[in-house]
Amino acid sequence: MILRCFLASLVSLALAAQERPLILKAARLLDVRTGKVASPAQLWIKDGRIQPGAPPAGAETLDLGDRTLLPGLIDCHTHLLIPAGLGELGYLKRSQGALILDGVVNARKVLEAGFTTVRDVGASAGFGDGALRDAIAHGDIPGPRMLVAGPALSITGGHGDLNGFPPHLHTGDEHIVDSPDQARHAVREWRKRGVDLIKVHATGGVLSNHDDPGAPSFSALEFKAIVEEANRRGMDVCAHAHGDAGILEATLAGVRSIEHGSLLSPTTAKEMKARGTFLVPTLYALESIVLPGNPYKVPEGSLAKARAILPLRRAGFKAALEAGVPIAYGTDIGVFEHGQVAADFRFLVSYGMTPLQAIQSATLVAADLLRLGSELGTLEPGRWADLIAVDGDPLKDITTLERVRFVLKNGKVVRQTL
Ligand SMILES: [Zn+2]
Incomplete structure (x- = not known):
């Protein structure tokens, strides 16, 4: 399923085609499929893609020295247009x-942190x-290369609605869906x-008022209409979804991914x-x-929800890991500072992934989720030439991914x- 924006970006890629081939050298290259490290490493690039075989004579050479090459990283859950720390519904x-x-500033921060592709999911400032x-x-x-969802669809009183304010204040009803017909209309309008994709709120959330992260939202018929209509449009x-019931309903409706999945049960996994x-x-x-000092000015009601969910998250993540659910890297940046987009690697490892699994989640698996596995996610010939270089061995020290030294x-x- 090639999406329209990617056709546009392919055209711009062709226009930006390099005159001269580029040879990249470094001490090491991590094969993210196998976890094997090639040393020394050499790639050559032309027309924005990694090329097969030997490079031609006269190519420009860039030697990155004692560094490890990896594919460009992919974040499947960003909010580039929401600055962190604005406080209650600050946007x-x-x-x-x-x-x-804000989005222009944040896009640069994320790219410079090594993330060459993102899927931006919600709160879009008028598309x-x-x-x-x-x-x-x-x-x-x-x-970064972007896939975008526009505003997320929500039920009345759900995570995407403006709850607890006087009735004359509202964000506009266009993202509120309360029937299968409204669902089809919203998807067509989006x-x-x-x-490029549709985002829905299948349960309540944390950074919203008067809704329960454990409670499901759309009816089965509403969900069916959303997914069917979205799939019909490619x-x-x-x-x-935080609560297990909403995760299950969304899964049965045929969504591509569950975001957060905090209270996932082994059965639903x-x-x-x-x-x-x-x-x-x-x-x-x-x-x-829940960081000490509340640097992101989170209101008390949301802090209470976060404190209630946090101790249960490890069990949910473990259920996914043990069931073999494909886990794709996603941060929710916008909740926290965009420059820290690589922070989740540490947590993926501390919650039970191997460093290689954590790296795969942001490369191979993420590319798969985006249906771009033949273009992104590995450093194989034919793929887009998106790559990063870090010091040392990320399989031994995952935090080296928080200090990316080179981005292509x-x-x-x-x-x-x-
Ligand atoms: Zn989010």
């Missing part, structure tokens, strides 16, 4: 223009997420406005595995909410601090 206090400018995606694809501003659906449903765990986001996207150097 409502910023104009759409300000949020889009400004698509405008940001297109400006990056056209090479007008630096940032497609018309250029989104789009996947991802579902925010087996259902996800059987259906090929991905989990995007966003582990650090919840941890960041579409065959072009976007960061170099060697």
Whole structure:
């Protein structure tokens, strides 16, 4: 399923085709499929892609020295247009223009941290997420390749609604869906406005008022209408879900991924595995909410919800890991500072993944979730030339991924601090 924005970015890639081939050398290259390290490492790149065979004479050579090469990283759950630390529903206090400018700043931070592709899922400032995606694809501003969802769909009183405020204050009803007909209309409207996928809130959430993260939301008929209509338009659906009942309903409805999945049970995990449903765990986001000193100014009601869920998260993550659910890297940045987009690697490992599994989640598995496995996620010939270089061995010290020294996207150097 090739999406429209990627056709656009392919065109821009062709326009940006390199005149001269580039040879990249480094001490090591991690094969993310096998975990084997090749040493020394050499790749060559032309027209934004990794090329097979030997490089031609006269190619430019860049030697990255004592570094390890890995594929460009992928975050499957970002909010580039939401600045961290604005406090309770703080994005409502910023104009759409300000949020889009926030997105420009955050896109650069995320790219420079080694994330060359993101899936941005919700709160889009009037579909400004698509405008940001297109400006990056056209090479007008630096940032990761983006897939965007536009505003997430929610039930009345759900995680995406504005609860606990006087009735004259509302965010606009366009993202509120309370029937199968409204669901079909919203999906068609979102497609018309250029989104790549649909995001739904299948349960209540943490950073919202008067809703329960454990409680499910859409009816089975509403869910069926959303997923069926999205699939008919060539789009996947991802579902925010904390409580197990909502995770199961979303899984049975056929969503592509469960976001957060905090209270996942072993039984539901087996259902996800059987259906090929991905989990995007966003582990650090919840941890960041309860940091000492409350740096992100989270209101008391949300702090209480986070404290209640946090002790149960390890069991949910373990259930997914043991059932063999494909787990794709996702952070929920916007909840915390965008420059810390690599923070989840540490938590994936401390929650039970091997370092190689954590790296695979942000490369191979994430590319698979995005249905871009033939273009991204490994450093094999034919793939887009997105790669990073880090010091040392990330299999021995996963935190080296938080200090990326070199970033190449579409065959072009976007960061170099060697
Ligand atoms: Zn989120």
